Amino acid sequence: MSIEIKQIEKSFGRFKALKSIDFAVESGELIALLGPSGCGKTTLLRIIAGLETPDKGCILFHGEDATDRHVRDRNVGFVFQHYALFRHMTVFENIAFGLRVRPRSQRPPEAALRRKVHDLLNLVQLDWLADRYPPQLSGGQRQRIALARALAIEPKVLLLDEPFGALDARVRKDLRRWLRRLHDELHVTSVFVTHDQEEALEVADRVVVLNEGRIEQIGTPESVYDHPASPFVYQFLGDVNLFHGRVHEGEAQIGDARIIWPEQSPQDSAVFYVRPHEIDITRTAESTAAIAACISDIRTLGATVRIELERSDGQGLVEAELARDQFSTLALTKGEVVYLQPRRLKLFSTVAETTGQ
Amino acid sequence: MSSTLTSHIRTEPTWIRIILTMLALLFLIGFLFMPLLLVFSQALDKGLAAYFKALLEPNALAAIRLTLLTAAIAVPANLLFGISAAWCIAKFEFPGKSLLLTLIDLPFSVSPVVSGLIYVLLFGAQGWFGPWLQEHDIKLIFAVPGIVLATVFITFPFVARELIPLMQAQGSEEEEAAIMLGASGWQTFWRVTLPNVRWGLLYGVVLCNARAMGEFGAVSVVSGHIRGLTNTIPLHVEILYNEYNSTAAFAVASLLALLALITLAAKSLLEWQLHRQAQSRAND
Numbered sequence: 001m002s003i004e005i006k007q008i009e010k011s012f013g014r015f016k017a018l019k020s021i022d023f024a025v026e027s028g029e030l031i032a033l034l035g036p037s038g039c040g041k042t043t044l045l046r047i048i049a050g051l052e053t054p055d056k057g058c059i060l061f062h063g064e065d066a067t068d069r070h071v072r073d074r075n076v077g078f079v080f081q082h083y084a085l086f087r088h089m090t091v092f093e094n095i096a097f098g099l100r101v102r103p104r105s106q107r108p109p110e111a112a113l114r115r116k117v118h119d120l121l122n123l124v125q126l127d128w129l130a131d132r133y134p135p136q137l138s139g140g141q142r143q144r145i146a147l148a149r150a151l152a153i154e155p156k157v158l159l160l161d162e163p164f165g166a167l168d169a170r171v172r173k174d175l176r177r178w179l180r181r182l183h184d185e186l187h188v189t190s191v192f193v194t195h196d197q198e199e200a201l202e203v204a205d206r207v208v209v210l211n212e213g214r215i216e217q218i219g220t221p222e223s224v225y226d227h228p229a230s231p232f233v234y235q236f237l238g239d240v241n242l243f244h245g246r247v248h249e250g251e252a253q254i255g256d257a258r259i260i261w262p263e264q265s266p267q268d269s270a271v272f273y274v275r276p277h278e279i280d281i282t283r284t285a286e287s288t289a290a291i292a293a294c295i296s297d298i299r300t301l302g303a304t305v306r307i308e309l310e311r312s313d314g315q316g317l318v319e320a321e322l323a324r325d326q327f328s329t330l331a332l333t334k335g336e337v338v339y340l341q342p343r344r345l346k347l348f349s350t351v352a353e354t355t356g357q
Numbered sequence: 358m359s360s361t362l363t364s365h366i367r368t369e370p371t372w373i374r375i376i377l378t379m380l381a382l383l384f385l386i387g388f389l390f391m392p393l394l395l396v397f398s399q400a401l402d403k404g405l406a407a408y409f410k411a412l413l414e415p416n417a418l419a420a421i422r423l424t425l426l427t428a429a430i431a432v433p434a435n436l437l438f439g440i441s442a443a444w445c446i447a448k449f450e451f452p453g454k455s456l457l458l459t460l461i462d463l464p465f466s467v468s469p470v471v472s473g474l475i476y477v478l479l480f481g482a483q484g485w486f487g488p489w490l491q492e493h494d495i496k497l498i499f500a501v502p503g504i505v506l507a508t509v510f511i512t513f514p515f516v517a518r519e520l521i522p523l524m525q526a527q528g529s530e531e532e533e534a535a536i537m538l539g540a541s542g543w544q545t546f547w548r549v550t551l552p553n554v555r556w557g558l559l560y561g562v563v564l565c566n567a568r569a570m571g572e573f574g575a576v577s578v579v580s581g582h583i584r585g586l587t588n589t590i591p592l593h594v595e596i597l598y599n600e601y602n603s604t605a606a607f608a609v610a611s612l613l614a615l616l617a618l619i620t621l622a623a624k625s626l627l628e629w630q631l632h633r634q635a636q637s638r639a640n641d
Contacts, residue, residue, distance in 0.1 A: 051533055071536050078537040084530035088552040098538035101548070153538055 001062045001156035001189050002027045003048060008057035010043055017043045019213045021057070028187040030180070032200035035210035036236065041193045042161055044210070048191060049078050049159050061157070074157075077150030077188075081162040083142045085134035091145050092130040095120055098153040120148040123182070140171040147179075151186075160192035164199060176203050197237045201225060209233050231348050234273050241279070241318050243272040243291075243342070252345060255313040258288040259345065273346040276306070276321040280341040281330060290339035293318055298334055300324070312337065396614045399607035411597075411605035412612070419585040420593035421612070423501065427576075427589060428569040431508040435565055439516025440558070444550070446517075447524030448532065458521075464513045473507050473578025480506075499581030504589065507575040512565045519561030523554050556628070563624050571613055 003025040010018040017040045025031050033041040046052040048059060050071035058067040066074060086094050093100075095117045099108055108116065121127040124144040134142060143163060150158060163179065164172040180203050183190055194200050200207045201221040209216040209224060209232075217229040228234040245254035247267040252259040254272060282290065293309035296317070300306075305327040309318045318340060322330070332338065368374070401408055411417060442461060446454060464472060478484050480497040490497060497503045531553065535545040551558075573591040580587045582596065590613055597606035 049537065051537075072539050072541070076537060078534065080530050080534060082530065084534040086531055086535075086549055086552075097535065097540070097548070101535070101538065101540040101544045149534075149538070 002060075003157060003189060003191070004060035004063075005044075005048070006058050006060065008044070008047060008054045008059070010040070010047065010052065010054050016213055018047075018054070021213075021215060023208060023215060023218055025189055025191060027062075027189055030183045030190045030203065030205045031192070032204035032207045033191060033193045033210060034197060034200040034207050034236075035195065037195055038212075039210040040213040041195075041210050045159050045161055045191060045193050048157070049076050050074050051078075075153065075155050077153060077155030077158045079143070079146045079150050079158070079160040079163055081165050083134070083146040085142055085146055085149070087134050089133075090130065091121070091126070091132050091134070091137070092117055094134070094145060095149045095152050097149065116152065120152055123151070124148045138171075139167045140175055143167065143175060147182075151188075155188065158188045158190040160190065162193055162195070164194070164196075172199070179203060201237070209236065211236070228346070231271075231273065234346060234348075239276050239319060239321075241274045241276060243274060243345075244269070244315065245272060246270055247347070252347075255291055255311065255315055257291045259342070260289070261345070264347070267347075270347055272342070273348070274342040274344065276319045277304075278343045279318070279320040280343060281307070281320055281322065281332065282339045282341065283330070285339045287341070290341050291318075292337060293340055295332055295334050295336050295338060298332065307332065309338070309340065393614055396607055396611050399603060400611040402607075403604050407604055408608045408611075411608035414605075416585045416588065417593060417605075417609055420588045420590050420609070423504070423587070424570050424589045426501070427505050427508050428566055430505050431512050431569040432562060432566050434509050435512050435516050436558075436562060438513070439518075439520060439561060439565075440551075442517040443520035443524050443554075444546075446521050448529050461514050461517050464511050469511055469572065469574030470578055472510050473575035476503060476507055476510075476575075476579050498579055499583065499587060501587065503579035504576050504587060507579045508569050508572055511572050511575050512569045515565035515568065516558065516561035519557045519564070520554055523557040524550075527553055560624070563620055567617060567620050570616060 005021055005023055005025075008018055008021040009016070021040075021044060033044060035041045043052060047054050050066075050069065054067065058065055060066065061069075061074070086097065089097070096113055099113050099116065107113075118127060118130070121130055124147060126141060126144055126148075129137065129141060129145070134145070137145065147160075147163075160179075164175055167175065176199055192203070201224075204221060206218060206220055207224050208218050211232050217224050217233050219227075224233060225237055228237060234240060243254045245252060247253070247261065247264045247270050249266070250260065250262040250264065252261045252264070252270070252272060285292070292312035294312060295307055296310045297308040298305060299308075303324055305322050305324060307320045307322065307327075309320060310316075311318060320340065369377075400411075442457070445451070446458060477498055480486050480490060480503065482491065482498070484498075497506065531549050532545050535549045536542075540548065570589075571591060572589075573595070576589055577592060577595075580589070580592055582588060582592060584596070588596065590609060594606050594610045594613075597603075597609060
C-alpha cells in the first residue's frame, strides 16, 4: 500500500516539530527517516501510525484520506523502540494478541491461530522461545518478537521506530541485514526511523533526511551520499573537513593551493567540503593543488588509519583517512610535514562539484 | 591481604554494624512485637473461656458484622475509584490533573476526626442536607450509611496512590501497542493494563482493607456509639476499655491484631505463589 504525506505540520506548544512535510512512499518500498534527535522523525512516524494527530495536512493510504481514521482501523504494524512487548504474556501470547482481540466473527479458530503464530516465530527464527517471557529474552530477540507481533495482523504498512537503537553494535549489524532480507521476502511498505546514517544507507530503498522539522533531501542512499543537497546532509552522512577559500579564475583557492575548477563561477568567500577518505597524502608537493600540513596524531581504527594534521598555514586541523596498506606504504610518522590533495571538493553556495586535479 | 583491605574500605567497622543492627532490632521489639504480644497475653489473661465469651457476646458479634459490612462496601468502591483515577492520571494529560492528585491525598492530610465531622456537618440533623434528609426519612449520621461513607472517604487514597506511580513508570507504550494491534479500549485495559499493575493493585487493596477495618477517628464521630447497632470493632474495643473491662477489650482487639497478621501472611503467600507460577511456566 502506498502512503502519501501531504503538507503535514505539527507543534507541541510553541515548538514546531514538523514544518510542511511532503513526500510519498511507494507500495512495497522500504524508507528510512533519518535525522538527528529532535528533528521530528519519530513524531512523523507516530502521525503516520495515527498515534499523534497532525495540526495541518493529511495522510493518504493507497490514495484514500486516512488522517481521521482510528489507529485500530489503519491496519498498520508498529514496532516500538523499546519493543513494548506485553511483559506478563509469553512470546506466543504476545504474537497471538492481535488475532485474539479481533471481533469473534473474524477471529481465527485456535488451531489456525497456533499455526499462524508458529509460522511467524519460524519467520523470525525464534520458534524455540514460544513459552518464554519477554524479560528472559535478549534485546535482539525482543526486537524480532516485536516484529513478529506487528506482522501477525498482516499489516499493509509496517512502521519501525529506531528498531535497532537499543542494541549493541554487533547485533545491530546482523539484525539490519536480516530486516532487509525479510523486507525483500514480504514486500510490506515499510518506514523506519533512525539517527544512524550507516543504518539508513545500508537498509533503505530511499532515505528521507530530516532536520529541525523539515525535509532536507529525499533520494536513494547513493544519491544522498554522493550528491548531498545541503551542508547539513553532507555533514550528517559522514565525517567532513571544511576548507575556507575562494573561487577565482576557474580555480579553487585554499590557502596557497590552487585546484583547477573550470566550470565554477567566481566567489570571494567559499567553504569547501571534503570527506577524510577523499584526501590523498604525499611526501612532496606534486602540484599546486597540494596543501602543506604537519601530522599531529595517528590513530588506527581496524582497517583504516585516521590521521590528524595541522595545516602549515595555521588554518586549522584536517582529518584524513587512509587504508591500512596505503598507510604502511607511505610509512608516515607523527610530526612529519606532508602534502594534502583533496580528490573531491563540494561547494554549496551554487550547485556544482568537480574532481580535484 | 588486598581483599581484606577492600572489604575494610567498602564496609563500616564491625562495632558500628552491630550497634546499628541492635538499634533496629530493639526498636522492632519495643514498638512492634511487645505490643502485639501484650494484646494476646492480656486477652488470654483470664483463660480461653473468658476470651471466647467476650468475642461471642451479641454486641461484639454485631460490631464484627458491621466492620465486615463496611469493609465489603468501602474496599470495592475504592478499588473501582482507585483504578479509574490512576488510569486517567497516568495515561492522559488534562487540565486540573494536579488538582485531582492533591484531592486524592486529602484524606491523608486531614485528621480523621475532621473528616468525620465534615460528614456530620453535611448530613447531620443540623447540617446542610439535614432537613432534606429528615423530610425523606433518610438517616445517615449515627447510622450505618454514615459509617460506610466516612470509611470510604478515609480509605480513598490507598489504591490510587499505589497505582499512579506504577502506571506512570510503565508508561503507555504497551497500551499503544495493543491498540495498534486492533484491541479496543476495554480489551486493552483488561488484557494489558490490569495484568501489569496486579501486584500494586493487590497491595493497595490489602492496605485499604486493613484501614477500612481498623479506622477509628472518623467512624467514631459519625457512629453515635449505639451498642449492637453502630459500633465497629475499634469502637467496641474503646467502650470495653473505658468500662475497665480490659480482658474483653483486649480479646476483641486481638481480632484486629489477628486480622493484620492474616493480611500480611496472605499477601506474602500470594506473592510467593504467583512468583513461583511465573517461574515454573517460564522454565517449561
